[in-house]
Amino acid sequence: MGPIGSIxxxxxxxAVFALTGALVAARKGMDPFGFALLxxxxxxxxxxxxxxxxxxxPVFWVGDPSDVxxxxxxxxxxxxxxxxxxxxxxxxxxxxxxxxxxxLGLALFAVVGTNRALMAGVPPLSAVALGTxxxxxxxxxxxxxxxxxxxxLRKEIYVTAAALGAAxxxxxxxxxxxxxxxxxxxxxxxxxxxxxxxxxxxxPVFPKRDGEA
Numbered sequence: 292m293g294p295i296g297s298i299x300x301x302x303x304x305x306a307v308f309a310l311t312g313a314l315v316a317a318r319k320g321m322d323p324f325g326f327a328l329l330x331x332x333x334x335x336x337x338x339x340x341x342x343x344x345x346x347x348x349p350v351f352w353v354g355d356p357s358d359v360x361x362x363x364x365x366x367x368x369x370x371x372x373x374x375x376x377x378x379x380x381x382x383x384x385x386x387x388x389x390x391x392x393x394x395l396g397l398a399l400f401a402v403v404g405t406n407r408a409l410m411a412g413v414p415p416l417s418a419v420a421l422g423t424x425x426x427x428x429x430x431x432x433x434x435x436x437x438x439x440x441x442x443x444l445r446k447e448i449y450v451t452a453a454a455l456g457a458a459x460x461x462x463x464x465x466x467x468x469x470x471x472x473x474x475x476x477x478x479x480x481x482x483x484x485x486x487x488x489x490x491x492x493x494x495p496v497f498p499k500r501d502g503e504a
Contacts, residue, residue: 323367397449398453400426455480
């Protein structure tokens, strides 16, 4: 996958996911360190786990710390906006910026992670799994650190959207359609997540046992 202009796709995904981390920090009323921490773990967490699993050394942000700097800049910008402006963007009827930024980051990282895995020579099914991990692990870490139930543990269509995007990309590349694979994978992941947000789609849940919290 190439860059958009001079900005790599992965950096765009890092910035978008860092924004979600900063927005969660704002909702929780954290200090600047908390903003930076959540932005960084959300922005680079999924890619870090991916690189560790496929044996990439050094991990992408260790070899080039520019993505960490992007996270810090995004966190600082959100903090400096102040509570009123952040609330106007992320609250009320037009808000939900956190959900939409997360959906965008999810779709971007699904295809970026899958592409990185395929370039490392892993089998197609493993590439789908690694693309899904790249797209979701940062958000999981963010929510755990913020004391929020991760989306993957709710009935949200979240991991499913990432897996769909990764699978579409792998399938099209297998068919030799490499030129459209990233766009189609991104579109599939983002579209499913968008429909889930707008229409309230969710996965079926297993009924709780009597007496369970």
